[in-house]
Amino acid sequence: MKYFLRLFFGLIITTFFTSTAFAVTASWTDWTSSTSGNSASGELLVGTSTVDVEYSGTVNHSFVQTGAGTNYWTGSAYTNGAIDNAPPASELVALNQAGTVTINFSETILNPYIGLISWNSNIADFGTPIDIDSFGAGFWGSGTPILNGSGTGFTGSGEVHGIISLAGSFDSISFTHTSEGWHGFTVGVAGLAPVPVTAAIWLLSSGLMGLIGIRKLQSKTT
Secondary structure, eight states, X not given: OHHHHHHHHHHHHHHHHHHHSOOSSOXXXXXXXXXXXXXXXXXXXXXXXXXXXXXXXXXXXXXXXXXXXXXXXXXXXXXXSSOOSOOOTTEEEEEOSOEEXXXXXXXXXXXXXXXXXXXXXXXXXXXXXXXXXXXOOBTTBOEEEEEOTXXXXXXXXXXXXXXXXXXXXXXXXXXXXXXXXXXXXXXXXXXXXXXXXXXHHHHHHXXXXXXXXXXXXHHHHO
């Protein structure tokens, strides 16, 4: 009985910490279409799950890349932090006019990342705390994102290229931004939202009851 309990708890603990470990490889959006002047669609492949991504803005964007054209995701700006893979070539939404952007997901995602290109003197606010994961040299040079007083956004000092992260589970992300020539973004994710704690507890209790039942049956037959 003790052996089975050790094995069962070992599997539960291993599964829990594996699922909540910090990922170093992000899944980045494959932008597939731009349906109008202020919206676009794409997909995130997270493990074996495909998550639909829908972007919309209060003003028209400059352009959307869907896998063709210049690769602006160059330089060391995207791999100086926890993420070891830059966004894929020629996949981005380029903004220019000041407005609000909303990104919706078909499934709840965990700890999303926002890749940034050329946010020069731009002011952005996400309405929720952000972390600056990485920044440095990029296609248009380099700059520094300076966090605002509340930690929910940043001001770009110079040509900011890099990655910011948002902690938690999200069905959608919204942010405001100011005008400039153009500044690009894309969205990445570490994983899908975890199983709720109540469900994990139910699985644990069910497994224990099953082991106890097996032990009782063994006792009756010996």
